[in-house]
Amino acid sequence: xxxxxxxxxxxxxxxxxxxxxxxxxxxxxxxxxxxxxxxxxxxxxxxxxxxxxxxxxxxxxxxxxxxxxxxxxxxxxxxxxxxxxxxxxxxxxxxxxxxxxxxxxxxxxxxxxxxxxxxxxxxxxxxxxxxxxxxxxxxxxxxxxxxxxxxxxxxxxxxxxxxxxxxxxx
Numbered sequence: 067x068x069x070x071x072x073x074x075x076x077x078x079x080x081x082x083x084x085x086x087x088x089x090x091x092x093x094x095x096x097x098x099x100x101x102x103x104x105x106x107x108x109x110x111x112x113x114x115x116x117x118x119x120x121x122x123x124x125x126x127x128x129x130x131x132x133x134x135x136x137x138x139x140x141x142x143x144x145x146x147x148x149x150x151x152x153x154x155x156x157x158x159x160x161x162x163x164x165x166x167x168x169x170x171x172x173x174x175x176x177x178x179x180x181x182x183x184x185x186x187x188x189x190x191x192x193x194x195x196x197x198x199x200x201x202x203x204x205x206x207x208x209x210x211x212x213x214x215x216x217x218x219x220x221x222x223x224x225x226x227x228x229x230x231x232x233x234x235x236x
Contacts, residue, residue: 070117071099078127150207157203161196168192
């Protein structure tokens with residue numbers, strides 16, 4: 067009978083992504099069904115009666131499964147955003163560092179009395195690299211997508227530099 071319960075629960079979760087939340091919920095549901103089934107058998111119910119009572123007590127879990135999947139997707143989106151923010155911070159810090167140290171070779175070469183031309187060449191290469199890093203960082207950032215027409219959304223859009231563009235398209 068335990069196999070029959072397991073098959074029923076597997077059918078409930080058929081087509082559901084095996085995320086951590088859904089797998090935990092499925093395991094907990096199956097464990098609760100086993101316990102309830104065992105209690106009904108101890109009360110003197112037949113195996114079929116106990117099975118049908120347990121199954122009838124489940125109800126519709128599709129909404130709950132969907133909310134678990136949505137929660138998992140939100141967690142993934144948050145993790146992706148955090149990784150993007152870390153990458154952006156590293157690129158910006160690296161670019162600023164290149165801007166700052168770009169003049170160092172020229173200063174050192176001038177101080178020791180050697181031609182500053184290699185230092186100037188290094189400076190322009192460092193500046194070009196830093197500028198490329200900042201452009202890449204800006205171009206690969208996820209863009210803000212407006213969810214609705216509330217004042218909060220307008221403020222968020224304004225913060226993300228799309229205010230004038232959104233006004234032109236209205």
